[in-house]
Amino acid sequence: xxxxxxxxxxxxxxxxxxxxxxxxxxxxxxxxxxxxxxxxxxxxxxxxxxxxxxxxxxxxxxxxxxxxxxxxxxxxxxxxxxxxxxxxxxxxxxxxxxxxxxxxxxxxxxxxxxxxxxxxxxxxxxxxxxxxxxxxxxxxxxxxxxxxxxxxxxxxxxxxxxxxxxxxxxxxxxxxxxxxxxxxxxxxxxxxxxxxxxxxxxxxxxxxxxxxxxxxxxxxxxxxxxxxxxxxxxxxxxxxxxxxxxxxxxxxxxxxxxxxxxxxxxxxxxxxxxxxxxxxxxxxxxxxxxxxxxxxxxxxxxxxxxxxxxxxxxxxxxxxxxxxxxxxxxxxxxxxxxxxxxxxxxxxxxxxxxxxxxxxxxxxxxxxxxxxxxxxxxxxxxxxxxxxxxxxxxxxxxxxxxxxxxxxxxxxxxxxxxxxxxxxxxxxxxxxxxxxxxxxxxxxxxxxxxxxxxxxxxxxxxxxxxxxxxxxxx
Ligand SMILES: Cc1cc2nc3c(=O)[nH]c(=O)nc-3n(C[C@H](O)[C@H](O)[C@H](O)COP(=O)(O)OP(=O)(O)OC[C@H]3O[C@@H](n4cnc5c(N)ncnc54)[C@H](O)[C@@H]3O)c2cc1C
Numbered sequence: 001x002x003x004x005x006x007x008x009x010x011x012x013x014x015x016x017x018x019x020x021x022x023x024x025x026x027x028x029x030x031x032x033x034x035x036x037x038x039x040x041x042x043x044x045x046x047x048x049x050x051x052x053x054x055x056x057x058x059x060x061x062x063x064x065x066x067x068x069x070x071x072x073x074x075x076x077x078x079x080x081x082x083x084x085x086x087x088x089x090x091x092x093x094x095x096x097x098x099x100x101x102x103x104x105x106x107x108x109x110x111x112x113x114x115x116x117x118x119x120x121x122x123x124x125x126x127x128x129x130x131x132x133x134x135x136x137x138x139x140x141x142x143x144x145x146x147x148x149x150x151x152x153x154x155x156x157x158x159x160x161x162x163x164x165x166x167x168x169x170x171x172x173x174x175x176x177x178x179x180x181x182x183x184x185x186x187x188x189x190x191x192x193x194x195x196x197x198x199x200x201x202x203x204x205x206x207x208x209x210x211x212x213x214x215x216x217x218x219x220x221x222x223x224x225x226x227x228x229x230x231x232x233x234x235x236x237x238x239x240x241x242x243x244x245x246x247x248x249x250x251x252x253x254x255x256x257x258x259x260x261x262x263x264x265x266x267x268x269x270x271x272x273x274x275x276x277x278x279x280x281x282x283x284x285x286x287x288x289x290x291x292x293x294x295x296x297x298x299x300x301x302x303x304x305x306x307x308x309x310x311x312x313x314x315x316x317x318x319x320x321x322x323x324x325x326x327x328x329x330x331x332x333x334x335x336x337x338x339x340x341x342x343x344x345x346x347x348x349x350x351x352x353x354x355x356x357x358x359x360x361x362x363x364x365x366x367x368x369x370x371x372x373x374x375x376x377x378x379x380x381x382x383x384x385x386x387x388x389x390x391x392x393x394x395x396x397x398x399x400x401x402x403x404x405x406x407x408x409x410x411x412x413x414x415x416x417x418x419x420x421x422x423x424x425x426x427x428x429x430x431x432x433x434x435x436x437x438x439x440x441x442x443x444x445x446x447x448x449x450x451x452x453x454x455x456x457x458x459x460x461x462x463x464x465x466x467x468x469x470x471x472x473x474x
Pocket of ligand 1: 033063064075215216217219300
């Protein structure tokens, strides 16, 4: 089997590479590979069963065609200041132009025409005034909210359009290794995902290609790190984000929800002055669980367009870097997650902020006494402070106290903290502005290589990749 281009990973970055190649009328023979299921087969049983059943071969929340995007909240951040480092590679103006281009494509596929966060300048100024008082920086970013159920439909239509246009899509196919010869990519080794999960590796096959694009997302960051080590691909340790998901009543977050939809706030709280930030705010949303291949349970959040709760959730993430003698942030994050999972019997732990401040664990019966009813039904009441290291925990507590100045009630005793929320995009491949490192014709895209951190930027990186492949970069 031989192709001109193989795209590994059908998340937004891989899909938009394929989509743009079609738009550019590429005559190349293209194969798109995804280790998870096709969009229409991705379902999270937790929605009906309230319990994570550890789906095989992979968790549908994070894996499958449309990547982490299909089941995500689908918030498209329409600013080059949000979503990763793509502007550093292609320039701020180009990034702005690509955002507009990609946003139009999402609109053509049925995205909501409404843009949040641009309505009332005076109210934004008032929120910024309070942020200044709290020593936090407010980043204002227009947001197009697809909503979880709509994002699913949009990506299904994109997937079908790509297939109908002649690109070959192979789902449930795991890319196990790269074939590299003389510092040039020659192809990949693949195996059926179910077989691979069972440990049967006899049926590994080789597929050859002139160019290979690795758009493997956060879920593939660990695999990508292994590939970097095995094939001497230039990379370096990045940042690991350790955090929690906070859940409060909508009434508490009303001002930010109404004016901005998502309040992006950044601070450097004393004494450590690490970067701490809010991330992925979901008004009237649901706290969610993602299952990683290595059995880790990680908390996240999303919100639907129609199905609503009475709670808002958002992540608070504390960024950490390591240098000499330890430089493995993914390992560090995994160890923290393992410890939290161990204390929660492999479930997400939830603890009330007041209990943390009182130095005690939370008990299940105490959760029932609050106004905030947890939306993650199988989270277990427990003690995050026994597992999250002192430094990130202190950062999180201090940040919550600063947030209370902007959002009175945010640091209420009944505020819920779920953990662990950890972002595994900490392996950075050392790419240039054609998204290659030191292996010829091997390209890297999206969240997995540390280039982007969100749906919009991942999609933009795909468009740019396709234009580079077709020599149509304007
Ligand atoms: C619950 C949740 C909510 C989110 N909400 C938002 C939001 O509202 N707004 C926002 O901007 N971002 C959000 N995100 C993040 C967003 O989804 C990602 O930034 C985006 O999907 C990254 O795109 P990507 O193409 O780089 O990677 P991904 O979307 O992760 O896609 C990578 C794909 O590669 C596949 N893959 C990995 N390794 C292999 C392999 N070895 N072989 C074959 N296939 C492989 C994976 O299965 C995956 O499908 C959310 C994420 C989650 C999990």
